[in-house]
Amino acid sequence: MEWFNVGKIVNTHGIWGEVRVISTTDFADERYEVGSELGLFKADGSKPIIVKVASHRKHKNFDLLTFEGYALLKDVEVFRDAVLKVSEKYLSDLEDNEFYYHEIIGCSVESLEGEVIGTVTEIIQTGANDVWAVQPVKGKTHYIPYIEDVVKTVDIESKKITIDALDGLLS
Missing domain, CATH: 2.40.30.60 (RimM)
Structure with a gap:
């Protein structure tokens, strides 16, 4: 279990x-x-x-x-x-575009162009929207807001998230 x-x-x-x-x-x-x-x-x-x-x-x-x-x-x-x-056994089904933390943590994040950005290591609740901490292979952690303008696709089966890396988001 x-x-x-x-x-x-x-x-x-x-x-x-x-x-x-x-x-x-x-x-x-x-x-x-x-x-x-x-x-x-x-x-x-x-x-x-x-x-x-x-x-x-x-x-x-x-x-x-x-x-x-x-x-x-x-x-x-x-x-x-x-x-x-x-x-x-007590987990319930979620609405579209809602996910359990354990489904998101560990997912690979890449840009629309296919560039690998890193792996989701943590989810931070801000009140307005969740923010995903994404750790690249080298360098500082990126903080990706879970909003429609940024997060384009979430594929839980393949553990892959595609984002639109807006200007300044990954700096």
């Missing part, structure tokens, strides 16, 4: 078993819905723990979660620095 990151537990919150999560998903409401099952992967590399979300709320830039069976602070302290992941 394949697992995909949805967030990282960075701390506890309060005394009643709440954890503070920095989300890496665009679908926080769906992933953290009460009753949702997540895999909790601790930093020590041990076997994942399957947890069921008991509550979810937003607080500042964090998602605060509690899990069924983990009601107290002492129960969740050991989860600090653990990564929350969703099983592939």
Whole structure:
């Protein structure tokens, strides 16, 4: 079974078993819905723990979660620095021109002229649109905005993205 990151537990919150999560998903409401099952992967590399979300709320830039069976602070302290992941069986179909992060990261990026620019290494959420960090073989990282004027085609099957390298975009 394949697992995909949805967030990282960075701390506890309060005394009643709440954890503070920095989300890496665009679908926080769906992933953290009460009753949702997540895999909790601790930093020590041990076997994942399957947890069921008991509550979810937003607080500042964090998602605060509690899990069924983990009601107290002492129960969740050991989860600090653990990564929350969703099983592939819970991934839903997306609209046209929407992609999961794991589908984009690792794709090769080239210009309309066929020049290889680099590989997508990270996706940065800016609020307005995502920005893809593209690492060339040599040199500094390029930051490509995921907008219609720039990104022309995304072929998930062949892991290839074609962009229109507008003036100044790759400098």
